[in-house]
Amino acid sequence: MPKISEKRKAERREQILAAARRCFAELGYEGATVVRLEEATGLSRGAIFNYFPSKEELFVELAVQDSARMSELWVNEGLEAVVREVMDIDPAWLAVYLELIRRVRTDADFRGRIEARQAEVAPVNRAKVEQGQRSGEFRNDVEAKEIGIFVNLVLNGLALQRASGEEPPSAELVLSLLGDAIGGRAPAETPPRTRP
Amino acid sequence: MPKISEKRKAERREQILAAARRCFAELGYEGATVVRLEEATGLSRGAIFNYFPSKEELFVELAVQDSARMSELWVNEGLEAVVREVMDIDPAWLAVYLELIRRVRTDADFRGRIEARQAEVAPVNRAKVEQGQRSGEFRNDVEAKEIGIFVNLVLNGLALQRASGEEPPSAELVLSLLGDAIGGRAPAETPPRTRP
Numbered sequence: 280m281p282k283i284s285e286k287r288k289a290e291r292r293e294q295i296l297a298a299a300r301r302c303f304a305e306l307g308y309e310g311a312t313v314v315r316l317e318e319a320t321g322l323s324r325g326a327i328f329n330y331f332p333s334k335e336e337l338f339v340e341l342a343v344q345d346s347a348r349m350s351e352l353w354v355n356e357g358l359e360a361v362v363r364e365v366m367d368i369d370p371a372w373l374a375v376y377l378e379l380i381r382r383v384r385t386d387a388d389f390r391g392r393i394e395a396r397q398a399e400v401a402p403v404n405r406a407k408v409e410q411g412q413r414s415g416e417f418r419n420d421v422e423a424k425e426i427g428i429f430v431n432l433v434l435n436g437l438a439l440q441r442a443s444g445e446e447p448p449s450a451e452l453v454l455s456l457l458g459d460a461i462g463g464r465a466p467a468e469t470p471p472r473t474r475p
Numbered sequence: 476m477p478k479i480s481e482k483r484k485a486e487r488r489e490q491i492l493a494a495a496r497r498c499f500a501e502l503g504y505e506g507a508t509v510v511r512l513e514e515a516t517g518l519s520r521g522a523i524f525n526y527f528p529s530k531e532e533l534f535v536e537l538a539v540q541d542s543a544r545m546s547e548l549w550v551n552e553g554l555e556a557v558v559r560e561v562m563d564i565d566p567a568w569l570a571v572y573l574e575l576i577r578r579v580r581t582d583a584d585f586r587g588r589i590e591a592r593q594a595e596v597a598p599v600n601r602a603k604v605e606q607g608q609r610s611g612e613f614r615n616d617v618e619a620k621e622i623g624i625f626v627n628l629v630l631n632g633l634a635l636q637r638a639s640g641e642e643p644p645s646a647e648l649v650l651s652l653l654g655d656a657i658g659g660r661a662p663a664e665t666p667p668r669t670r671p
Binding site: 385 | 573574577628635639657
Protein backbone atom coordinates (compact mmCIF):
# COMPACT_ATOMS: atom_id res chain seq x y z
CA MET A 280 0.00 0.00 0.00
CA PRO A 281 1.51 3.39 -0.98
CA LYS A 282 2.38 5.70 1.89
CA ILE A 283 0.35 8.88 2.23
CA SER A 284 2.52 11.81 1.12
CA GLU A 285 3.67 14.54 3.50
CA LYS A 286 1.68 17.06 1.50
CA ARG A 287 -1.47 14.98 1.77
CA LYS A 288 -0.84 14.55 5.49
CA ALA A 289 -0.54 18.31 6.01
CA GLU A 290 -3.74 18.87 4.03
CA ARG A 291 -5.64 16.31 6.02
CA ARG A 292 -4.37 17.83 9.27
CA GLU A 293 -5.71 21.25 8.22
CA GLN A 294 -8.97 19.68 7.11
CA ILE A 295 -9.43 18.06 10.53
CA LEU A 296 -8.60 21.31 12.35
CA ALA A 297 -11.07 23.33 10.27
CA ALA A 298 -13.86 20.81 10.84
CA ALA A 299 -13.09 20.59 14.57
CA ARG A 300 -13.21 24.38 14.85
CA ARG A 301 -16.69 24.47 13.30
CA CYS A 302 -17.81 21.56 15.44
CA PHE A 303 -16.58 23.09 18.75
CA ALA A 304 -18.15 26.44 17.84
CA GLU A 305 -21.48 24.91 16.93
CA LEU A 306 -21.83 22.46 19.81
CA GLY A 307 -19.52 23.80 22.49
CA TYR A 308 -16.42 21.92 23.64
CA GLU A 309 -18.32 19.45 25.79
CA GLY A 310 -21.04 19.02 23.18
CA ALA A 311 -18.51 18.18 20.47
CA THR A 312 -18.36 14.46 21.15
CA VAL A 313 -16.08 12.11 19.23
CA VAL A 314 -19.10 10.94 17.21
CA ARG A 315 -19.85 14.53 16.19
CA LEU A 316 -16.18 15.11 15.34
CA GLU A 317 -16.31 12.03 13.10
CA GLU A 318 -19.37 13.43 11.32
CA ALA A 319 -17.83 16.91 10.99
CA THR A 320 -14.51 15.67 9.59
CA GLY A 321 -15.90 12.75 7.60
CA LEU A 322 -13.14 10.61 9.12
CA SER A 323 -13.09 7.78 11.64
CA ARG A 324 -11.93 8.45 15.20
CA GLY A 325 -8.90 6.31 14.41
CA ALA A 326 -7.95 8.58 11.52
CA ILE A 327 -8.57 11.76 13.56
CA PHE A 328 -6.61 10.58 16.57
CA ASN A 329 -3.79 9.52 14.28
CA TYR A 330 -3.23 13.26 13.76
CA PHE A 331 -4.31 14.58 17.16
CA PRO A 332 -4.07 12.23 20.15
CA SER A 333 -7.06 13.78 21.97
CA LYS A 334 -9.89 16.27 21.70
CA GLU A 335 -7.90 18.47 24.06
CA GLU A 336 -4.97 18.42 21.66
CA LEU A 337 -7.27 19.49 18.84
CA PHE A 338 -8.34 22.49 20.92
CA VAL A 339 -4.73 23.38 21.83
CA GLU A 340 -3.76 23.34 18.14
CA LEU A 341 -6.68 25.59 17.24
CA ALA A 342 -5.65 28.01 20.00
CA VAL A 343 -2.12 27.95 18.60
CA GLN A 344 -3.43 28.80 15.12
CA ASP A 345 -5.31 31.73 16.64
CA SER A 346 -2.33 33.15 18.53
CA ALA A 347 -0.15 32.80 15.46
CA ARG A 348 -2.70 34.66 13.32
CA MET A 349 -3.18 37.42 15.91
CA SER A 350 0.57 37.80 16.30
CA GLU A 351 1.02 38.06 12.55
CA LEU A 352 -1.69 40.72 12.33
CA TRP A 353 -0.18 42.63 15.24
CA VAL A 354 3.32 42.58 13.81
CA ASN A 355 2.40 43.28 10.19
CA GLU A 356 -0.64 45.52 10.45
CA GLY A 357 -0.76 46.85 14.00
CA LEU A 358 -3.30 47.51 16.72
CA GLU A 359 -6.26 48.48 14.57
CA ALA A 360 -6.10 45.25 12.58
CA VAL A 361 -6.02 43.21 15.80
CA VAL A 362 -9.00 45.04 17.31
CA ARG A 363 -10.97 44.58 14.09
CA GLU A 364 -10.06 40.89 14.00
CA VAL A 365 -11.38 40.32 17.54
CA MET A 366 -14.57 42.03 16.41
CA ASP A 367 -14.81 39.66 13.44
CA ILE A 368 -14.14 36.27 15.03
CA ASP A 369 -17.17 33.99 15.29
CA PRO A 370 -18.63 34.60 18.80
CA ALA A 371 -19.47 30.90 19.03
CA TRP A 372 -15.80 30.03 18.71
CA LEU A 373 -14.81 32.65 21.31
CA ALA A 374 -17.25 31.01 23.72
CA VAL A 375 -15.32 27.73 23.43
CA TYR A 376 -12.29 29.42 25.01
CA LEU A 377 -14.43 30.65 27.88
CA GLU A 378 -15.97 27.23 28.38
CA LEU A 379 -12.45 25.90 28.95
CA ILE A 380 -11.25 28.66 31.31
CA ARG A 381 -11.97 26.58 34.40
CA ARG A 382 -9.84 23.77 33.04
CA VAL A 383 -7.01 26.16 32.15
CA ARG A 384 -6.94 27.33 35.76
CA THR A 385 -7.31 23.96 37.45
CA ASP A 386 -5.49 21.55 35.12
CA ALA A 387 -1.76 22.35 35.33
CA ASP A 388 -0.89 20.09 32.39
CA PHE A 389 -3.46 21.64 30.04
CA ARG A 390 -2.46 25.12 31.18
CA GLY A 391 1.23 24.34 30.67
CA ARG A 392 0.69 23.15 27.10
CA ILE A 393 -1.27 26.25 26.13
CA GLU A 394 1.23 28.60 27.79
CA ALA A 395 4.19 26.87 26.16
CA ARG A 396 2.72 27.48 22.71
CA GLN A 397 1.76 31.07 23.49
CA ALA A 398 5.30 31.70 24.74
CA GLU A 399 6.50 31.07 21.18
CA VAL A 400 4.92 34.29 19.88
CA ALA A 401 5.43 36.44 22.99
CA PRO A 402 8.92 37.80 22.13
CA VAL A 403 7.82 38.85 18.63
CA ASN A 404 4.77 40.61 20.05
CA ARG A 405 6.88 42.34 22.69
CA ALA A 406 9.44 43.50 20.13
CA LYS A 407 6.62 45.12 18.16
CA VAL A 408 5.55 47.13 21.23
CA GLU A 409 9.15 48.24 21.81
CA GLN A 410 9.43 49.30 18.20
CA GLY A 411 6.21 51.33 18.61
CA GLN A 412 7.67 52.96 21.71
CA ARG A 413 10.74 54.03 19.77
CA SER A 414 8.69 55.37 16.86
CA GLY A 415 6.36 57.34 19.15
CA GLU A 416 3.28 55.22 18.39
CA PHE A 417 3.18 54.04 22.02
CA ARG A 418 4.08 55.87 25.19
CA ASN A 419 7.54 55.15 26.55
CA ASP A 420 6.98 56.19 30.16
CA VAL A 421 5.66 52.71 31.00
CA GLU A 422 7.23 49.34 30.22
CA ALA A 423 6.49 47.53 26.95
CA LYS A 424 5.17 44.67 29.05
CA GLU A 425 2.65 46.99 30.71
CA ILE A 426 1.37 48.18 27.35
CA GLY A 427 0.96 44.55 26.29
CA ILE A 428 -0.96 43.75 29.49
CA PHE A 429 -3.38 46.62 28.99
CA VAL A 430 -4.00 45.85 25.31
CA ASN A 431 -4.72 42.24 26.29
CA LEU A 432 -7.21 43.35 28.96
CA VAL A 433 -9.15 45.35 26.39
CA LEU A 434 -9.02 42.61 23.72
CA ASN A 435 -10.10 39.96 26.23
CA GLY A 436 -12.92 42.20 27.42
CA LEU A 437 -14.03 42.61 23.82
CA ALA A 438 -13.86 38.86 23.20
CA LEU A 439 -15.92 38.17 26.31
CA GLN A 440 -18.53 40.71 25.35
CA ARG A 441 -18.82 39.31 21.84
CA ALA A 442 -19.01 35.73 23.10
CA SER A 443 -21.99 36.72 25.24
CA GLY A 444 -23.80 38.08 22.18
CA GLU A 445 -23.78 41.70 23.37
CA GLU A 446 -23.74 44.42 20.74
CA PRO A 447 -20.03 45.32 20.54
CA PRO A 448 -18.86 48.93 20.81
CA SER A 449 -17.53 50.54 17.61
CA ALA A 450 -13.92 49.77 16.70
CA GLU A 451 -13.37 53.54 16.50
CA LEU A 452 -14.36 54.06 20.14
CA VAL A 453 -12.16 51.22 21.37
CA LEU A 454 -9.20 52.38 19.29
CA SER A 455 -9.63 55.99 20.35
CA LEU A 456 -9.77 55.36 24.12
CA LEU A 457 -7.15 52.62 23.96
CA GLY A 458 -4.95 55.04 22.04
CA ASP A 459 -5.34 57.60 24.82
CA ALA A 460 -4.24 54.97 27.34
CA ILE A 461 -1.17 53.65 25.52
CA GLY A 462 -0.42 56.10 22.71
CA GLY A 463 2.73 58.22 22.51
CA ARG A 464 2.57 61.33 24.69
CA ALA A 465 2.90 64.75 23.11
CA PRO A 466 6.10 66.39 24.45
CA ALA A 467 4.10 69.11 26.25
CA GLU A 468 2.50 66.50 28.48
CA THR A 469 5.83 65.40 29.93
CA PRO A 470 7.13 68.41 31.83
CA PRO A 471 10.93 68.54 31.96
CA ARG A 472 12.23 67.39 35.32
CA THR A 473 14.04 69.99 37.36
CA ARG A 474 17.47 68.84 38.42
CA PRO A 475 18.24 69.11 42.11
CA MET B 476 -47.82 23.63 62.18
CA PRO B 477 -46.58 27.22 62.62
CA LYS B 478 -45.77 29.10 59.44
CA ILE B 479 -42.13 29.92 58.82
CA SER B 480 -41.63 33.65 59.48
CA GLU B 481 -40.70 36.11 56.72
CA LYS B 482 -37.41 36.77 58.51
CA ARG B 483 -36.58 33.09 58.61
CA LYS B 484 -37.51 32.77 54.95
CA ALA B 485 -35.17 35.59 53.97
CA GLU B 486 -32.38 34.02 56.01
CA ARG B 487 -32.87 30.65 54.40
CA ARG B 488 -32.92 32.24 50.97
CA GLU B 489 -29.55 33.86 51.67
CA GLN B 490 -28.20 30.62 53.08
CA ILE B 491 -29.17 28.73 49.89
CA LEU B 492 -27.62 31.42 47.68
CA ALA B 493 -24.34 31.39 49.63
CA ALA B 494 -24.09 27.60 49.49
CA ALA B 495 -24.96 27.54 45.78
CA ARG B 496 -22.29 30.14 45.07
CA ARG B 497 -19.64 27.98 46.76
CA CYS B 498 -20.93 24.87 45.03
CA PHE B 499 -20.94 26.42 41.52
CA ALA B 500 -17.45 27.83 42.09
CA GLU B 501 -16.06 24.54 43.33
CA LEU B 502 -17.63 22.21 40.77
CA GLY B 503 -18.50 24.47 37.86
CA TYR B 504 -22.09 25.14 36.81
CA GLU B 505 -22.54 21.81 35.04
CA GLY B 506 -20.74 19.93 37.81
CA ALA B 507 -23.00 21.40 40.49
CA THR B 508 -25.75 18.77 40.24
CA VAL B 509 -28.90 18.90 42.31
CA VAL B 510 -27.44 16.21 44.59
CA ARG B 511 -24.36 18.37 45.21
CA LEU B 512 -26.57 21.42 45.81
CA GLU B 513 -28.49 19.39 48.41
CA GLU B 514 -25.23 18.49 50.15
CA ALA B 515 -23.92 22.07 50.01
CA THR B 516 -27.10 23.64 51.37
CA GLY B 517 -28.03 20.85 53.78
CA LEU B 518 -31.57 21.04 52.37
CA SER B 519 -33.68 18.77 50.20
CA ARG B 520 -34.24 19.62 46.55
CA GLY B 521 -37.86 20.28 47.44
CA ALA B 522 -36.82 22.90 50.01
CA ILE B 523 -34.29 24.50 47.63
CA PHE B 524 -36.66 24.66 44.66
CA ASN B 525 -39.31 26.11 46.94
CA TYR B 526 -37.11 29.23 47.00
CA PHE B 527 -35.61 29.02 43.51
CA PRO B 528 -37.54 27.19 40.80
CA SER B 529 -34.40 26.01 38.95
CA LYS B 530 -30.62 25.84 39.07
CA GLU B 531 -30.63 28.51 36.38
CA GLU B 532 -32.70 30.79 38.61
CA LEU B 533 -30.14 30.28 41.39
CA PHE B 534 -27.40 31.45 39.04
CA VAL B 535 -29.43 34.47 37.86
CA GLU B 536 -30.00 35.53 41.47
CA LEU B 537 -26.28 35.23 42.24
CA ALA B 538 -25.48 37.34 39.17
CA VAL B 539 -28.01 39.90 40.40
CA GLN B 540 -26.30 40.00 43.82
CA ASP B 541 -23.00 40.63 42.05
CA SER B 542 -24.26 43.47 39.87
CA ALA B 543 -25.94 45.09 42.85
CA ARG B 544 -22.71 44.92 44.88
CA MET B 545 -20.59 46.24 42.00
CA SER B 546 -23.04 49.06 41.38
CA GLU B 547 -23.02 49.98 45.08
CA LEU B 548 -19.21 50.05 45.11
CA TRP B 549 -19.11 52.11 41.92
CA VAL B 550 -21.61 54.66 43.20
CA ASN B 551 -20.30 54.94 46.74
CA GLU B 552 -16.55 54.40 46.36
CA GLY B 553 -15.72 54.86 42.69
CA LEU B 554 -13.57 53.26 40.03
CA GLU B 555 -10.65 52.15 42.19
CA ALA B 556 -12.91 50.19 44.53
CA VAL B 557 -14.53 48.42 41.57
CA VAL B 558 -11.19 47.48 40.00
CA ARG B 559 -9.94 46.17 43.34
CA GLU B 560 -13.14 44.17 43.82
CA VAL B 561 -12.75 42.44 40.44
CA MET B 562 -9.20 41.59 41.52
CA ASP B 563 -10.53 40.09 44.75
CA ILE B 564 -13.43 37.94 43.53
CA ASP B 565 -12.83 34.19 43.69
CA PRO B 566 -11.52 33.20 40.21
CA ALA B 567 -13.47 29.96 40.46
CA TRP B 568 -16.69 31.92 40.72
CA LEU B 569 -15.73 34.16 37.77
CA ALA B 570 -15.22 31.01 35.68
CA VAL B 571 -18.87 30.04 36.27
CA TYR B 572 -19.97 33.15 34.37
CA LEU B 573 -17.72 32.21 31.46
CA GLU B 574 -18.99 28.66 31.44
CA LEU B 575 -22.48 30.07 30.87
CA ILE B 576 -21.56 32.58 28.13
CA ARG B 577 -22.61 30.25 25.36
CA ARG B 578 -26.03 29.86 26.95
CA VAL B 579 -26.37 33.63 27.42
CA ARG B 580 -25.79 34.08 23.68
CA THR B 581 -27.92 31.21 22.43
CA ASP B 582 -30.80 31.04 24.94
CA ALA B 583 -32.94 34.16 24.48
CA ASP B 584 -34.98 33.51 27.61
CA PHE B 585 -31.93 33.12 29.87
CA ARG B 586 -30.32 36.18 28.27
CA GLY B 587 -33.48 38.20 28.72
CA ARG B 588 -33.76 37.42 32.41
CA ILE B 589 -30.16 38.39 33.11
CA GLU B 590 -30.42 41.59 31.06
CA ALA B 591 -33.66 42.60 32.74
CA ARG B 592 -32.02 42.42 36.15
CA GLN B 593 -28.89 44.23 34.99
CA ALA B 594 -31.06 46.98 33.52
CA GLU B 595 -32.19 47.77 37.07
CA VAL B 596 -28.77 49.13 38.05
CA ALA B 597 -27.80 50.65 34.68
CA PRO B 598 -29.37 54.14 35.22
CA VAL B 599 -27.67 54.53 38.61
CA ASN B 600 -24.31 53.52 37.13
CA ARG B 601 -24.77 55.91 34.21
CA ALA B 602 -25.68 58.80 36.52
CA LYS B 603 -22.44 58.23 38.41
CA VAL B 604 -20.42 58.57 35.18
CA GLU B 605 -22.26 61.77 34.31
CA GLN B 606 -21.56 63.16 37.76
CA GLY B 607 -17.86 62.34 37.26
CA GLN B 608 -17.94 64.13 33.91
CA ARG B 609 -19.34 67.25 35.58
CA SER B 610 -16.78 67.12 38.40
CA GLY B 611 -13.85 66.64 36.01
CA GLU B 612 -13.06 63.11 37.15
CA PHE B 613 -13.99 61.76 33.70
CA ARG B 614 -13.52 63.33 30.29
CA ASN B 615 -16.57 65.04 28.87
CA ASP B 616 -15.60 64.99 25.21
CA VAL B 617 -17.10 61.49 24.84
CA GLU B 618 -20.53 60.24 25.92
CA ALA B 619 -21.11 58.84 29.41
CA LYS B 620 -22.23 55.63 27.73
CA GLU B 621 -18.89 55.35 25.93
CA ILE B 622 -16.97 55.70 29.18
CA GLY B 623 -19.12 52.98 30.67
CA ILE B 624 -18.46 50.70 27.69
CA PHE B 625 -14.69 51.11 27.97
CA VAL B 626 -14.62 50.58 31.74
CA ASN B 627 -16.64 47.39 31.21
CA LEU B 628 -14.22 46.14 28.56
CA VAL B 629 -11.30 46.52 30.96
CA LEU B 630 -13.16 44.99 33.91
CA ASN B 631 -14.33 42.05 31.79
CA GLY B 632 -10.79 41.54 30.50
CA LEU B 633 -9.54 41.50 34.07
CA ALA B 634 -12.23 39.03 35.11
CA LEU B 635 -11.37 36.74 32.20
CA GLN B 636 -7.66 36.87 32.99
CA ARG B 637 -8.25 36.08 36.66
CA ALA B 638 -10.66 33.24 35.83
CA SER B 639 -7.92 31.64 33.73
CA GLY B 640 -5.54 31.71 36.69
CA GLU B 641 -3.13 34.19 35.10
CA GLU B 642 -1.15 36.47 37.38
CA PRO B 643 -3.19 39.69 37.30
CA PRO B 644 -1.55 43.05 36.56
CA SER B 645 -1.25 45.47 39.47
CA ALA B 646 -4.35 47.52 40.27
CA GLU B 647 -2.14 50.62 40.02
CA LEU B 648 -1.22 49.89 36.39
CA VAL B 649 -4.83 49.22 35.40
CA LEU B 650 -6.07 52.35 37.18
CA SER B 651 -3.32 54.51 35.73
CA LEU B 652 -3.82 53.51 32.07
CA LEU B 653 -7.60 53.38 32.42
CA GLY B 654 -7.43 56.86 33.96
CA ASP B 655 -5.51 58.09 30.91
CA ALA B 656 -8.24 56.68 28.65
CA ILE B 657 -11.27 58.06 30.47
CA GLY B 658 -9.99 60.66 32.95
CA GLY B 659 -10.76 64.36 32.79
CA ARG B 660 -8.65 66.27 30.25
CA ALA B 661 -6.40 69.07 31.50
CA PRO B 662 -7.57 72.35 29.90
CA ALA B 663 -4.29 72.66 27.96
CA GLU B 664 -5.06 69.46 26.08
CA THR B 665 -8.27 70.86 24.66
CA PRO B 666 -7.21 73.79 22.49
CA PRO B 667 -9.88 76.50 22.34
CA ARG B 668 -11.80 76.35 19.09
CA THR B 669 -11.46 79.32 16.83
CA ARG B 670 -14.75 80.83 15.92
CA PRO B 671 -15.42 81.27 12.22
